[in-house]
Amino acid sequence: MKYKLIICTLIMMIALGLTTTACADESQLPELPALCYGTVYINGEPAPEGTVIEAVADGEVKGTFIVDEAGKIGGPQTQSKMAVEGGLDGMVVEFYLSGEIDGQSFSDKKAGEQMYWGSGNIEEFSFNAEFDIPTSATEPDGEPRSTQSPPITMVKGTDVTFMESESLMLDTPSRDLVLNFENIGFTLNIETETEVSGVSVDITGTESRPDNVKDELPGMVYMYLIIEVHDIDPANIRNADIHFSLEDEWLHNNNVDAGQVVLARYSDNEGAWSTLETSIAGHENGRVYFVSQTSGFSVFAITVMDIVSDDPVTVPDDSLPETPAPDGPEGVEAIPGFGFSLAAIGMLAAAGLAVQRKK
16 A cells, blocks of 8 residues: 555656646747858958957847957858857847957947848858948058048949959968959959969959850849959869949849849850859948859859849848648647656556555
8 A cells, every 4th residue: 555655646746747848838948049150351351360240139149259260250060150049030130340450449340131040050151341440640660651542342334344453472372362352342262272372363344245255144234344363273273252242222223132133154165154153241331242152263244133043042031941840740749758757657557566466
């Protein structure tokens, strides 16, 4: 009789705990953070080490990351990543930079925004903050500091809009090259197979289709870009990122959605155009910033596609991923600890039967 009382008491305690677990509010369970990695720039230049990135949603800081390698937010696979709190579905996450450049401090400079990409998901982003950096009136040696006019970014005018050249010479050979064309707000990141010591690039922007391009692109062409890279064997180029921006006013006046903007490349060998993977890197100061990837250089076109092509074009997506339904019969949710509790009840029942038989 005494054993029966003990077993019954234990069964009732387990059943009570099971009921409490089943009734617990599922929203109280912690959600996994959303992770991201990628690149971060300030006025087209890699953000320096020590730059603080804050992810803000609904006016509150939801994540912080300190740049430990210039221009990079962690990296893929096992490298570090920026964590943003979970449970922000349907919210816009804004990214702000704070830090110091050339001895001058800056804070809360917006570098871009993204629709929350889901708890537990990992995405790659590229951000760029455009702002004036305060400078002192003199150089460190006491000489007057020269002033520069603010850069203009892809402003259409005459047929040939601009012709720019930029060279980069490195003291230490590298596989990662960054060229910043300040006058046109254009940045080129080149990744090579082997280390190189320098590179020079010529860029020409024109509204007219170059003579060597026979095929026309569908849709509206904003501008053609002729990009020539020197001092690097084309076979040594592994990948390159092209950063550019367009004005909100131009997009609005031409009834263009930013998600329609694509960078296309013309192949001289094939005599045809192909669209490149293009994504929106951010939005600030009346401009939308884009980044495209290419494996080589020739003639490019910033174009507006009327019809979505089969090529990958990444744009912010307001839709949210569906949460997979739990395993089990339709309409029945899995209860944490349910299997263990049933096993415990079965063991106690077996123990009770054994006691009965001994009596």
